[in-house]
Amino acid sequence: xxxxxxxxxxxxxxxxxxxxNAQKGAAKDIVLDSVSAPLVASAVQPAGRSDAMVxxxxxxxxxxxxxxxxxxxxxxxxxxxxxxxxxxxEARVSLYNTTPSGVLKPEPVWRGVLKxxxxxxxxRFVLDGASGGGTDQLHVVLEPAGEPSxxxxxxxxxxxxxxxxxIRLDEQSTPNATYLVSNAGKGLVTTIRINHL
Amino acid sequence: MFTPLTLKNSCAALAICVLFSASAWAQPLGKTxxxxxxxxxxxxxxxxxxxxxxxxxxxxxxSLVQVVLTWTNSEGAPVVAYQPKPVILGQPDxxxxxxxxxxxxxxxxxxxxxxxxxxxYLVLDARGVVRQLRPxxxxxxxxxxxxxxxxxxxxxxxxxxxxxxxVWSAQRSGQIYPQPGVSxxxxxxxxxxxxxxxxxxxxxxxxxxxxxLLTVRHPQAKGDMASDQPAYRQDGALGSNYLQLIxxxxxxxxxxxxxxxxxxx
Numbered sequence: 001x002x003x004x005x006x007x008x009x010x011x012x013x014x015x016x017x018x019x020x021n022a023q024k025g026a027a028k029d030i031v032l033d034s035v036s037a038p039l040v041a042s043a044v045q046p047a048g049r050s051d052a053m054v055x056x057x058x059x060x061x062x063x064x065x066x067x068x069x070x071x072x073x074x075x076x077x078x079x080x081x082x083x084x085x086x087x088x089x090e091a092r093v094s095l096y097n098t099t100p101s102g103v104l105k106p107e108p109v110w111r112g113v114l115k116x117x118x119x120x121x122x123x124r125f126v127l128d129g130a131s132g133g134g135t136d137q138l139h140v141v142l143e144p145a146g147e148p149s150x151x152x153x154x155x156x157x158x159x160x161x162x163x164x165x166x167i168r169l170d171e172q173s174t175p176n177a178t179y180l181v182s183n184a185g186k187g188l189v190t191t192i193r194i195n196h197l
Numbered sequence: 198m199f200t201p202l203t204l205k206n207s208c209a210a211l212a213i214c215v216l217f218s219a220s221a222w223a224q225p226l227g228k229t230x231x232x233x234x235x236x237x238x239x240x241x242x243x244x245x246x247x248x249x250x251x252x253x254x255x256x257x258x259x260s261l262v263q264v265v266l267t268w269t270n271s272e273g274a275p276v277v278a279y280q281p282k283p284v285i286l287g288q289p290d291x292x293x294x295x296x297x298x299x300x301x302x303x304x305x306x307x308x309x310x311x312x313x314x315x316x317x318y319l320v321l322d323a324r325g326v327v328r329q330l331r332p333x334x335x336x337x338x339x340x341x342x343x344x345x346x347x348x349x350x351x352x353x354x355x356x357x358x359x360x361x362x363x364v365w366s367a368q369r370s371g372q373i374y375p376q377p378g379v380s381x382x383x384x385x386x387x388x389x390x391x392x393x394x395x396x397x398x399x400x401x402x403x404x405x406x407x408x409x410l411l412t413v414r415h416p417q418a419k420g421d422m423a424s425d426q427p428a429y430r431q432d433g434a435l436g437s438n439y440l441q442l443i444x445x446x447x448x449x450x451x452x453x454x455x456x457x458x459x460x461x462x
Contacts, residue, residue: 017462032290035290035291036234036290036291036292039291039292039294039310040234040294044223054290056285058283058285061452062364062365062456063456064281064284064287064454065284065285065334065430066283066284066285066286067285067286067287068285068286068287080365082283084283084285084427086290086291113443116446117291117444118426118442119426119427119442121283123280124280135389176287177290
């Protein structure tokens with residue numbers, strides 16, 4: 001009987017570990033299913049499908065090769081990079097900057113249109129830290145559908161709105177990409193940090 | 198009561214699992230009429246194994262090796278500011294879908310959402326004999342002689358341009374191979390070694406401000422007709438595989454910057 005109790009404890013521990021891993025992998029799997037759906041001709045797009053987005057920061061080398069990184073990895077002054085975005089729906093995407101002094105600039109540094117089933121890559125960026133030391137933030141924004149003021153919405157998000165009752169966000173970063181998913185049409189944000197020494 | 202797992206009830210459990218799995222597979226297959234998407238990288242790797250694996254080494258008569266294509270024979274060509282098309286080191290996220298997707302590894306077609314390219318350096322010795330195969334991520338030393346071996350999943354045209362200037366502000370300064378206004382035509386699945394003439398080769402420049410640009414594209418991939426999607430590159434021991442997503446109505450267009458070790462310092 002003692003052996004059986006030990007076995008039960010072991011099984012319970014394994015099940016707990018497995019489900020923790022499964023949950024950890026869930027965001028990536030859900031996002032990849034969502035962004036792949038437009039490619040499959042007869043896949044019916046369910047109403048109210050979640051917003052999903054894959055973001056990679058592409059660190060550029062001198063020979064023109066782009067090395068994908070997640071947004072969770074900090075970058076440094078002078079790094080040259082582009083941002084690659086893949087989303088589950090047609091949407092506007094924009095990049096906003098919060099300066100090292102904490103000011104969220106109202107005009108985006110770049111704006112584009114995402115097409116489902118296609119990747120969008122920004123032009124090359126390099127932040128030189130001219131404004132002094134600290135950390136520049138670049139917010140990659142999948143704009144919410146029908147939002148009249150993206151900057152107001154982003155300000156709420158950056159100030160902690162992601163914990164609000166109407167925004168639920170699952171996010172997972174691998175070494176090469178960040179995977180995000182939230183309620184349908186509510187928009188998504190992930191932030192790249194560039195440290196100036 | 199806890200029941201220890203025995204061989205007998207293990208078999209029963211396995212049988213139940215198999216039945217559940219079978220019914221789980223059977224249900225979607227019965228309701229769907231489209232080809233399931235498949236991971237693109239394994240399919241393309243199989244295709245490369247079939248079409249590239251048997252390409253013979255070029256036969257070069259050492260006594261005839263006399264023509265050398267260097268970085269510098271495009272003098273007088275117009276200079277145009279240039280930023281390379283994106284080449285990402287890694288694998289794409291989206292699956293392979295489209296026409297006859299299950300047969301892609303044997304017969305790639307233009308109805309698939311990806312097109313692919315295999316490229317490698319054939320590095321030659323002083324007599325012009327191939328002594329090494331290298332992926333495109335490998336280093337070229339100044340003075341090394343090489344050819345470019347190219348195999349595409351689509352009917353392609355290929356050419357080599359010269360890039361000049363500082364790495365982050367390069368300029369395109371003319372086609373060096375073949376002669377300007379002409380391209381090398383390569384059929385789908387066939388391999389070509391550039392330069393085509395067995396007694397010609399490129400020589401890696403020692404000048405850090407000089408690089409080459411290999412372009413392999415579908416003949417219709419001009420201007421807005423060229424795919425605007427990034428190429429994904431994976432380097433193997435003996436060559437590099439490229440994949441590009443092709444939106445409907447667009448055509449594949451690959452570019453690869455070629456630099457010697459000096460140009461990357």
